Amino acid sequence: MKYLIVGLGNIGPEYLLTRHNVGFMVVDRLASSFEVKFTMERLAYHTEIKHKGKQIHLIKPTTYMNLSGKAVNYWMKELKIEKDNVLIITDDIALPFGKLRTKPKGSHGGHNGLRNIEEVLGSPQYARLRFGVGDDFSKGRQAEYVLGQFEPKQLDELPEHLQRAADISISFCLQGLDKTMNAYNQ
DSSP: OEEEEEEOOOOSGGGTTBGGGHHHHHHHHHHHHTTOOOEEETTEEEEEEEETTEEEEEEEESSOGGGHHHHHHHHHHHHTOOGGGEEEEEEETTSOTTOEEEESOOOOTTOHHHHHHHHHHTOSOSEEEEEEOOOOOOTTOHHHHHTSBOOHHHHHHHHHHHHHHHHHHHHHHHHOHHHHHHHHOO
């Protein structure tokens, strides 16, 4: 059985530890845990994990956030992976920092990466792991906030939350979405 786990983010060193790149950070944690390395391929950095009889493909789109759907669509077709076996990992300002929530579908909530995925796939019906980054910004400063760095205290706590998100991602592949939501959604 094949799965595709997509970490959303933006390429380039200026985005490395920004809130908007937390999806990249989660798939980086997964790759590190399984001692695999990403290679630059078409529209994404890609690697593969073989775990308990599952082929788990990880990608970090190189299309920048606003065109993430292009990479997701390409890799789903290239690998012949159905939408039910795709998990999108994204930052979410509607959740407090470190809060993790898995959902089977939903609105894009103003998130341009999710908006583009929904447009390209023609549906909001795809699993997502929302990683809370909080909403400590003034009106009109949302873009600046998500493209900003985590606070020092948050950076200290970040590895624990990234590991939990990586665990949730593996559970999605091994246990399915419903069992994963029951086990991990708080």
